[in-house]
């Protein structure tokens with residue numbers, strides 16, 4: 220790979236300090252400016268060769284067009300739906316992420332949300348703090364023997380499956396790309412969505428956000444599910460249609476939802492967050508020390524490797540398959 224000249228990098232969000240130190244140790248000037256408004260970022264971006272973001276910075280086409288020197292956008296994390304990859308590609312700007320750095324953390328939070336839904340732990344904690352001792356209200360149901368439908372059998376979906384199998388859940392799943400025999404080798408029964416919806420006690424989505432996954436769970440698909448199905452979205456807001464989810468919660472068609480992500484973050488409309496059967500987090504899937512350390516370190520190392528013209532694959536220890544976005548996105552994007 221031809222070396223790329225990157226002398227200055229802007230970090231626009233809270234990224235593990237290892238990111239900065241690796242870049243600086245390699246002679247790259249680093250500036251950290253967090254919580255910039257779009258106009259501020261547009262004014263700032265022309266001074267940098269590289270930009271490091273997480274999910275909150277929306278790298279839209281107007282930012283990319285204003286980025287006269289930008290050569291690389293590094294996403295310290297997985298989803299690149301906050302980056303206009305087409306606009307970047309047209310300008311010859313490389314977009315790369317650290318796709319496996321936060322897999323375990325996102326999978327663990329998904330499992331925590333599934334367990335919270337089964338035993339009402341967050342609601343019971345709030346009730347205790349309010350001075351109550353209510354043992355009837357929070358009657359739960361075992362996960363043992365229940366069916367978990369996993370939509371999106373990639374890195375996170377796979378890890379969620381193995382963890383929930385240890386609770387005795389039957390795991391079924393759908394993925395248009397993961398071969399059925401691979402899913403089967405993970406203990407997941409592969410099937411079509413039409414077969415999956417009516418069988419699930421719990422559904423968890425683990426796809427990227429893209430046109431084909433927007434509203435995967437909607438009024439029509441909720442109607443195909445078991446009454447009282449519980450759903451979890453630790454992937455991206457909008458994969459489960461928020462208005463349809465609220466309707467399903469109100470009718471009882473959906474018995475509970477665990478939400479880490481929202482279409483708008485933070486959500487101005489608090490109807491879902493405030494619903495008694497919803498447990499929610501402020502996009503915490505990747506918020507662990509370990510995940511942040513890996514993602515911060517990996518993205519910096521990937522930038523340095525690119526500057527040095529090294530072949531990226533194999534260059535990063537925890538992350539053997541970093542993805543360099545191009546016109547033809549690889550699997551899963």
Ligand SMILES: NC(=O)C1=CN([C@@H]2O[C@H](COP(=O)(O)OP(=O)(O)OC[C@H]3O[C@@H](n4cnc5c(N)ncnc54)[C@H](O)[C@@H]3O)[C@@H](O)[C@H]2O)C=CC1
Nearest residue numbers: 297298325371372373374375396426427453454504505551
């Ligand atoms: N809440 C959080 O903090 C985090 C959220 N995420 C989100 O989770 C998503 C998934 O992450 P990974 O598992 O690492 O990605 P991945 O690329 O390993 O897996 C995604 C899977 O979804 C499948 N897929 C694509 N379209 C589909 C469809 N229409 N129906 C069913 N499956 C479909 C792909 O074939 C792929 O196997 C990321 O794109 C990101 O948006 C990731 C990390 C942390």
Ligand SMILES: O=C(O)C(=O)COP(=O)(O)O
Nearest residue numbers: 273274275296297298505
């Ligand atoms: O990696 C991802 O896709 C995430 O959603 C994590 O987002 P964050 O880096 O915590 O803003």
